[in-house]
Amino acid sequence: MNNASGARILVIDDEPQIRKLLKVTLQAHQYEHYECVDGEEGIVQASIVHPDLIILDLGLPGISGMDVLRRIREWSQVPIIVLTAKDQEADKIAALDGGADDYVTKPFGMGELVARIRVALRHVAKTTDEPVLRFGSLVMDLALRQVELDGEQIKLTPTEYEMLKVLASNAGKIITQRQLLQQVWGAHHHESDSHYLRVYVGHLRKKLKEDPTRPTFIQTEPGIGYRFLLQDEI
Structure with a gap:
């Protein structure tokens, strides 16, 4: 390819x-x-x-x-x-x-x-079966369910981890609010629950030490969803 x-x-x-x-x-x-x-x-x-x-x-x-x-x-x-x-x-x-x-x-x-x-x-x-995802200073080990930023492990709640995993595993691709809700919370959640996303994305951005006005990892697609940035997009 x-x-x-x-x-x-x-x-x-x-x-x-x-x-x-x-x-x-x-x-x-x-x-x-x-x-x-x-x-x-x-x-x-x-x-x-x-x-x-x-x-x-x-x-x-x-x-x-x-x-x-x-x-x-x-x-x-x-x-x-x-x-x-x-x-x-x-x-x-x-x-x-x-x-x-x-x-x-x-x-x-x-x-x-x-x-x-x-x-x-x-x-x-x-896109590979490699269990370790690397995005500049951010490293995500899917097998161990561990996330490191600048060489230091960061603590995520289970929900924060699942959200980051969905976004990072699809880096470069827009994930809609509906897709994210259903993959993280289950098929019974819909767009009306999008406030969950804003709250948890805010938590993730804080732990990833990023400025939401100049994202280095999670970019908001207004009204649609989110895109985890490939590092050469920044």
């Missing part, structure tokens, strides 16, 4: 201008470029090409982008960045809960999209 030049990227979008712009940009960054104009073809190509990353427009004709996302997620965990013309939190949350790794709202800057692509590819490159 390449995380830089040579990575295969499949674009599923029905707008010719967007496809042309993406083709030029992706090829300029040495990515292998593939494209489809509708969802059915996109699902087929995803199974044939085995892309390293998919850029998926939610506003497709015929089968919707959300349906494409769900169907690909039935058999693949390839990183998927969704494009949406709707600047609405509900659309973004639905896509992220449906398995998308990130989103970009149209119109978007190509520099931003390429940066999101790099982060998504780095996230996959760092």
Whole structure:
């Protein structure tokens, strides 16, 4: 799996201008470029090409982008960045809960999209079964359930530890409030319980000695969720 030049990227979008712009940009960054104009073809190509990353427009004709996302997620965990013309939190949350790794709202800057692509590819490159996660001065031993910052062990409550584990294990990827609540507290918790998240994220930030206005580890995605930063994103 390449995380830089040579990575295969499949674009599923029905707008010719967007496809042309993406083709030029992706090829300029040495990515292998593939494209489809509708969802059915996109699902087929995803199974044939085995892309390293998919850029998926939610506003497709015929089968919707959300349906494409769900169907690909039935058999693949390839990183998927969704494009949406709707600047609405509900659309973004639905896509992220449906398995998308990130989103970009149209119109978007190509520099931003390429940066999101790099982060998504780095996230996959760092995904291993290694029980020790390292993020600069922060080290998390999943086997021993221990967390160290600057060489000193920090004490976390069981809930704080579980929250940090979910975020850190998905570094570079947005985790929605719903996903975080259900993974930490269980399936019976919903977005209405989001005050739990604010409280525990506040506790974590204090113990990780970070300034919430300039986060080094936990970044808030307003109204959507949280992203644990890969250290080269800072």
